[in-house]
Amino acid sequence: MRVASLVIRTGRADLSFDGIRTEFGLASSFDAAVLAEAEEAVSRDPGDRPDLTSLPLVTIDPPGAKDLDQALCVLKSGDGFVVHYAIADLGLFVTPGSPLDTEVRRRGQTIYLPDGKVPLHPTVLSEGAASLLPGVTRPAVLWTFTCGADGIPSNVEVRRALVRSTAQFDYATVQASFDAGTPHPSVAALAEFGPLRRAHARERGAIELQLPEQEIEPDGQGWKLVTRPRADVDSWNAEISLMTGMAAAAIMLEAEVGILRTLPNPDEAAVESLRKSAAALRVPWPADLSPGAFLAGLDASTPEALALFTDATRLLRGAGYSAFSGSVPEVITHAGVAAPYTHVTAPLRRLVDRFATEVCLAVTAGEELPAWLAEALPQLPSLMGSSDSLASKVDRAATDQVEAWVLAGRVGQEFDAVVLRAGDDEAEVFVSDPPVLAKCAGRRLPEGERIRVRLTEADPVQRRVRFTRD
Structure with a gap:
């Protein structure tokens, strides 16, 4: 994989982002009561749940990650596929209305900085008892998808279970194994299943912007700023998460209760502006192609594509969360996904996922939502909107800081x-x-x-x- 990078030779190894932490009021620690509750929760009984530790699940995360939300196994089954997707079960560890629950609602999500993160949960949970670390039995919420040869689920099951990840991989390692023709058996079928899901996304009109992603990494003498091309494995793995979020949204919409991640369809003016930009850049755009299909067909390495991807950010404005009960909201789709969608796959790092998961578990079990969950749903759009805004500002400030150091x-x-x-x-x-x-x-x-x-x-x-x- 080609990586462009520049090492910041500052002559100092202590450059920190403490100024950003102070500016945005980021917490440096958890209160004693929160830490005590987290320590107590470590030994909590997971209750009566099926033992599915025999599933050969693996995790794929950035190198060195310890807060592992997801573990997967993609298997061929006749002409089709069976996908097992285990998600960390924070519902076991966080008691509604407790000091820990109050604090994670205040934080909203994990905030990432190059020299350390501000975690949503105490690390004894997020990097310990709740994390799907390899070789240890963990409580999880297990999604199982039975899919046909076309990659479309014919049956979806979600339940609490005990699981055990068999290995922890990073994206580069998994990509290298595919390139060498020696993928791990638990993900070998991902090379077939992932492209099928990608094709469905294009057919739906999903909009994906392949803009350069700037990443900041330590380098002993300071920091280095890199851009990494997105590998196939990144996209294939993301499709599993998207499929799960779409399935969760379908469960909620059928029951008319839950919380969706929404994004209005682009307005005609934004699409017309993008068409004008394409014409000015002499990039053909057939009249029958949706914006998503047009963007998907561009060569991301060309300057024309970079300009069009930037222009296309206008198509993806107005993202938010919509909580509902008793009736379906007016806007139910996410334009980037081109389908109804919700967040359920990153509960260690994002608040809303725990609540959305509990909705799916209750609905599929034929149970009424517990009072604490029904009361929390209307509060989540505001909580997540605030934390999303803060995370975006912190990320931009950190990147701006490193760019200024570089230059x-x-x-x-x-x-x-x-x-x-x-x-x-x-x-x-x-x-x-x-x-x-x-x-x-x-x-x-x-x-x-x-x-x-x-x-x-x-x-x-x-x-x-x-x-x-x-």
């Missing part, structure tokens, strides 16, 4: 860049080496074109980087 001392130097989005007086540009997204002064710069830019500002204190067209 400090290089003011006046020239760089190659691609114009992603033009404005009246400035544009957004992507500089590939180092991989930086920043503003560039200049009137109506040509979108999708490669230009030379000159660095005019790199301020680590203000976390600001600016260029001008050379």
Whole structure:
């Protein structure tokens, strides 16, 4: 896998992001009562649930991860497939209305910074008793999908169980095993199942933006900023999570109770604007292709595609959460997925998943929602909206900080860049080496074109980087 990177040679190994933590009021620890409750919950009896530790589940996560939400096993079954997807069962460990429950509702989600995260749950749970670590028996919520040869589920089952992950992998390792023709038996069928699911997503009109993803990694002498191309395994694995979220949404909609992750369909003006951009860039867009299908067919390595992906962010505005009970909300779909969808696959790291999972378990068991769950649902859209906004701001601030560190001392130097989005007086540009997204002064710069830019500002204190067209 090709990786573009630049190491920040600062001469210091203690560069931290404490200023960002302070600015955004991020918690440095948990209160004693919360920690005591988490410690007590570690030894909680999982109750009477089936022992499915014989399933050869494995996890695929970033290197070194310990908060493992999901474990999977994708098997061929005749002409079709059986997919087992185990999700960490936080419902066992968090007592409704307790200090721990109150604190995780306040936090909303895990906030990630390059030099450490602010976890949603105490690590004794998120990296210990609740995490699907390899070689240990864990309580989980197990989704089982029986699918035909087309990859579409004909039967979905969700239940509490005991599971045991047999191995912990990272994405690069799994991709390398597929490239070498030696995938682990538990995921070998993913190479067939994943593309089937990807094809269904395109047919539905799902919108995926293949913009460069900037990542920050430590490097002993400071930090390095990298962009990583998305490997096939990343996409295939994501399809399992999406399939699960779609199945959960279907369960909720049939029962007319739950919480959906929603995104309105793009308005006609946004689509027309994207069509005009495609025409200006001389990128053919057949009239019968949906925006999602058009974007999926672009070569993500070209500057024209980068500009169109950036323009297409206008298609994905208005994301939120919709809680409902007794009737179905007006907007039930997520335009990015092109189907009804909800979050249930990352409860260690995201608050809403625990509640959405409990809805699915109650509904499929033919039970009424417990009072605490019914009362919590209307509160979740606001809680998740606030935490999503905070996480986005922290992530952007951290990236801005590293970009400024990277380029400090290089003011006046020239760089190659691609114009992603033009404005009246400035544009957004992507500089590939180092991989930086920043503003560039200049009137109506040509979108999708490669230009030379000159660095005019790199301020680590203000976390600001600016260029001008050379």
